[in-house]
Amino acid sequence: MDYKKSKASITTVTRNLDSLEKDTGNIYETVMICAKRANQIGMEIKEELNRKLEEFAYYTDNLEEVFENREQIEISKFYERMPKQTLIALDEYEKEKIYIRKVENEDT
Numbered sequence: 001m002d003y004k005k006s007k008a009s010i011t012t013v014t015r016n017l018d019s020l021e022k023d024t025g026n027i028y029e030t031v032m033i034c035a036k037r038a039n040q041i042g043m044e045i046k047e048e049l050n051r052k053l054e055e056f057a058y059y060t061d062n063l064e065e066v067f068e069n070r071e072q073i074e075i076s077k078f079y080e081r082m083p084k085q086t087l088i089a090l091d092e093y094e095k096e097k098i099y100i101r102k103v104e105n106e107d108t
Contacts, residue, residue, distance in 0.1 A: 003045060008083040008091035015090070037098055038089040049079050
């Protein structure tokens with residue numbers, strides 16, 4: 001999914017707890033669903049950022065040399081301005097874009 005085009009808010013927004021728990025019936029279950037989705041989103045964004053920054057990696061023996069690259073700085077700033085993964089996950093949950101699968105425990 002392209003998180004760069006996400007319409008999630010950049011700042012924290014007060015949410016209605018009743019609307020968040022309407023699908024699950026339990027606010028804690030909703031929080032866990034959003035937390036797991038936020039972890040998935042965070043991993044995907046991190047992998048994408050690492051792939052882009054890998055192009056600028058310099059493998060030198062001298063650790064004192066620091067190379068500043070404008071393009072690298074712009075990429076980093078872009079990712080810093082993106083909505084946080086928790087806000088993206090909450091936005092997906094509210095728009096019912098998250099598939100929820102419950103595993104039932106069977107006592108035998």
